[in-house]
Amino acid sequence: MSEARRWYGTAIHAADDSGQARMKVLVRAQAAMLPYYFGDPTQTVALADAALAVTSNASSPGALAAAGRARALARIGAIEQARSAIGQARRLFDQAGDEDTDVAFRFPAKRLLFYLSGAYTWLGDTVEAYRVQDEALRLYGAAPAVPIDVTLIALDRSMCLAQDRRATEAALTARDAVADLPETQRTEIILTRATDVATAIPEKSGCGEVASLTDYLRTCRERARSLGTTAALGP
Numbered sequence: 001m002s003e004a005r006r007w008y009g010t011a012i013h014a015a016d017d018s019g020q021a022r023m024k025v026l027v028r029a030q031a032a033m034l035p036y037y038f039g040d041p042t043q044t045v046a047l048a049d050a051a052l053a054v055t056s057n058a059s060s061p062g063a064l065a066a067a068g069r070a071r072a073l074a075r076i077g078a079i080e081q082a083r084s085a086i087g088q089a090r091r092l093f094d095q096a097g098d099e100d101t102d103v104a105f106r107f108p109a110k111r112l113l114f115y116l117s118g119a120y121t122w123l124g125d126t127v128e129a130y131r132v133q134d135e136a137l138r139l140y141g142a143a144p145a146v147p148i149d150v151t152l153i154a155l156d157r158s159m160c161l162a163q164d165r166r167a168t169e170a171a172l173t174a175r176d177a178v179a180d181l182p183e184t185q186r187t188e189i190i191l192t193r194a195t196d197v198a199t200a201i202p203e204k205s206g207c208g209e210v211a212s213l214t215d216y217l218r219t220c221r222e223r224a225r226s227l228g229t230t231a232a233l234g235p
Contacts, residue, residue, distance in 0.1 A: 024054045026061035026105060032068050036075075037189050044072035058095035060107040066092050067107075067115035074122035086119055102145035110139035114149050117156045126160040133157050148185060151177050155193040162200040170197055171209035175216055184227065186220050 028051035035043035048069035055062060070085035089112065098106040113136035120129035133153050144150045154177035161170035174197040178186055198213050 021055045021057070022059055022061055025051045025059055025065060028054065029061050029065035029068060030105070032065060032072075036068065036072050037192075041072040041075045045069055045076075048072070058092050060093070060096050060098045063089055063092035063097050063112065064107045064115075067112055067119075071115050071118040071122065074119040079123060082119055082123060086116060089115070100139065108139075110136050111149070113139065114153055117153050121156040121159050121163075124163055126164055129156060129160050133160075147181060148187075148190065151181050151185075151190055152193060154180075155190070155197060158194070158197040159200055162197055165202070167201045168209050170201055171213045174198070175209075175213045178217070178220065183223065186224060188221075188224075191217050191220055191224075 028047055032044045032047035032051060035041065035047070048065040051065035052062060052069075066085055066089035070082050070089050073082035073085055093107070093109070093112050097112065098108045100108045100110065113132045116132045117129055117136060120126075120132060123129075133156060136153055137150065140146075140150050140153075155174055158170045158174035158177065161167075161173060174194045178190060178194050181190065194213070194217055198210050198217070201210050
């Protein structure tokens with residue numbers, strides 16, 4: 001985490017030295033994602049604000065920053081600010097979003113919907129969350145080039161199901177989402193989000209399925225540690 005922060009700090013300095021406005025926004029917008037997953041989401045809001053402050057023109061990195069800001073605001077419970085940020089992200093995307101692509105550091109419609117899925121899920125607006133999730137999954141397709149995005153969307157859906165008190169579906173959907181990933185891609189980001197689902201299911205609701213999900217995630221973590229140790233030992 002600390003090493004990643006240092007790399008992003010170096011990238012921000014390099015982008016500023018480049019004099020390219022788009023690069024300045026992009027690097028800050030990407031840096032904002034780190035604390036969302038591995039720190040304090042309020043830092044995501046601050047970094048996204050910084051990204052939006054360094055350009056006066058609409059751009060796809062600006063849309064990324066706004067979408068990341070919306071998701072983080074929803075996560076910390078800033079409801080009205082989050083809804084306003086969702087509107088800003090949509091406007092910026094309409095003005096400058098990227099065409100459909102799987103190229104790194106681009107922001108096509110499917111990635112906008114991925115971020116909005118998270119925002120609406122944290123807001124507890126499950127009706128709108130289900131809608132954007134369906135649209136996002138349609139755009140990612142049956143064989144997505146970035147399967148982790150699709151897994152996180154599925155885990156958002158699991159959280160929505162938990163919020164709607166559909167406990168068994170929530171637990172089963174979360175387990176399937178993790179299991180569908182190759183073992184090496186079952187990262188802590190994925191496992192933490194799946195654990196959030198298990199935690200969100202009320203006690204005495206779907207007890208067997210929740211216990212099964214919890215046990216499965218424990219096994220995945222143990223296996224990930226084992227793989228990490230093996231990789232560290234080398235060939």
